[in-house]
Amino acid sequence: MRKMARLAAGVVVLTSLTACGGGGGAAGDSQSDDKLVFASPFAQGTLDPDLLPLRQMAMYTSPMYDTLTFLSADETVEPMLATEWESGSDDKGPYLDLTLREGLTFDDGTPFTATTVAVNIKRSQELEGSTNAGILAGTTVEELDESRVRLRNEKGVGHLPRLLAGAAGAMISDKAIADNVDLTEAEAGIGAFDLESVQPNRVVYTANEDYWDAEAAAVDTLEITYLADDAKLNAVRSGEVDITILPEKLVSTAEDAGYGVERSYGAENYSFSVNTDVKPFDDPRVREAMNIGIDREAMCEAVLDGACQVNGQLFGSGTQAYDDEAGLGDFEYDVERAKALVKEAGAEGATFDVVTVAGNQAFEQITTVFQAQMKEIGLEAEVKPIAPPQVVSRFTVEKNAPVAFGAIGNAFDPSESLDRYILPTGLYNPGGFSIDAINELAAEALLETDQDKRMALYREISAMAPADGFFIPLMTPETAYVVAEHVEGWQNPWAPSFPSFRGVAG
């Protein structure tokens, strides 16, 4: 018993000490200092740019891996490791010449040269499980000299300047690639920050003093940490984070805690994909009924507290690829006509599963409202919230769920979303639905190398794509960035998943 008494005394002493532990990390981390803390809506998984299971995870790799180009907040393609680029065409087809930044070396002493680009593209294409293999398929590299490369793709190179601003354009040291270094928790890039430590749900970086752009790292330490919404709110209320994203209903609490709120629309677009091979969705009347049977305004108000813009197009309303003039298009809410179309198609009472990602509150709520609205027009939808890979599996492989709901737009180039959702070979077009006019415009956009002209083509596609109802756009969410008062240099990114911390001071 004496031992137990001593143990009890020890506990009391320990807890007292703990309570007096100096408050290390208690409120105050976000005071203006040489540290910037960003609370992310997702964890890092791996730090290998070629193995990111979700493209959004590039947020964790971008501080330490410069990409060949850089996509600025207003979607302008800017120089990064490539200082300039020029496109052309010869007898072998279209090409893009990149001039590389000279005099750079990786931390391991390897110089950054044309060979670096060649081995990186090869790695992205050939590494087992590479998540960049698809978007770089068909792209070849020729080393013109030490600091110039020529990229070729027979389908066109118009998309490459934007694509190479994403994880596909991240440059890893030649030596690290040759040595087959495991980059899951290590870093081998040229970046404004070096990797300091990796912990579950938290990555810490320190400023790279030898970086080519002295102003890029405006703080000594950058920390990106994953927090669920409730934990994020707690961290905001106690002042422990500098920047984060919060759902609209939590924003006022952040404002009360002295944070500024900057709202913007991005590239994301909430939408349904429909398998046109499955009855009754092979009938265009049913698809049209679904489109006009959705009360988007009510859904936006009910689920996102009005923090969204109803959308009748392929691309999110915050991107250059969105056509402002086309707006909602032909998808004005008309429940009576929708009912009539369902009846006319003989689809009354048809039942079907709608799959969406479990755990995403907004997704689950939107699909639940959708279920109720479909019931009103005579269709019996059943919502199945499941894990992300299962959404793909049930919708595209097993094909037992004809409707899938999710967010599109987390892509550096519109061609990625188009390939994935609209073109007949797209993963999210399991029915192989094909619209000739879109296919032609998509091919033209790949060949076009003037980015302004490309965007004009995508705007045209954006308005056309949903017309046949196999892709049903709903709304673009408004993102509320919660930013501490002392933060300087922050710019809302072109998509919420791809913030840039260059020049941001905490």
Place this chain on the structure above:
Amino acid sequence: MTLLILRQLAGRLAVAVPMLLAVTFGTFLLLYEIGDPAAAMAGEGASADQIEQIREDNGLDRPVVVQYVSWLGNVVQGDLGASMQNRGDVQHLVGQYLPPTLLLSALAMAIAVGAALLAGSLAGMRPNGLLDKVLQGVSLLGIAIPNFLVGLVLILVFAIWWPLFPAGGYRTPEEVGLLNTLNYLFLPAVALALSLMCLQTRTLRASLRHEYRMDYVRTARMKGASESQIFFRHAARNAAAPLVTVIGLEVGVLITGALLVEVVFAVPGIGTLTIESVRGQDFPVVQALVALFGAVVLLANLVADLVALWLNPLSRSKA
């Protein structure tokens, strides 16, 4: 005594091993029922052909029982498989997430046991007194309130209104020192400890009350032993046996409690990993965690039984 312990150990293991096998096989079946592991492994952008290729490459087209036996064989050899989401081996992943949970659990248990020893002893020595009644009420309340709710209240009071502790997160001892690491874990540990402490307090109180009614206590008093001698030399030791059993049983509560508390406080521990892995259908990780939880609970109960056996003179005399 040694023979009795060995017999107890053998008996427990004879139950524990089949139980672990049943739990892990049940989980294996459940996970397959929930979804397709090949699709989960392939990731969000995989084509149907890629998914089929992965199914074939990883032997996921074999019967479930065959796959389970294969998994079991690998586990016996120390190979828990590879995570589908994090692209690393499961051992490494569990090793990353385990330290915060171990520290949190140890701190929570230390707080609970320390406070329960104090409160239970005070209440048990003076049953039906004012302090006893207050402690009884408090401990009932402590058991009734879910620990995540306690956690939210603690955050509000001690991290936001009165910012003594961080609202969440975790820093490693290597990064900030052990004291500051414990500072991060203090509020979650208190949230986790409350219900454990309350049950322990009630158990110790009841047990002490029982011991104080025994003849040997009366005899000791008649022989002129002081109250502190009676408490420390006689009653407390005997009363501790049920407490130890309860502590053993509470290891299971500690694990389930950690699942929620870690999420509320954003502690990147095994609880967080479990929830993330279930959500992402990371089959190998979930399977390994279930086996780990099962083994820990069974081991804790076994240790508690053995300690109780050692503490209880009646058991020893039987031996």
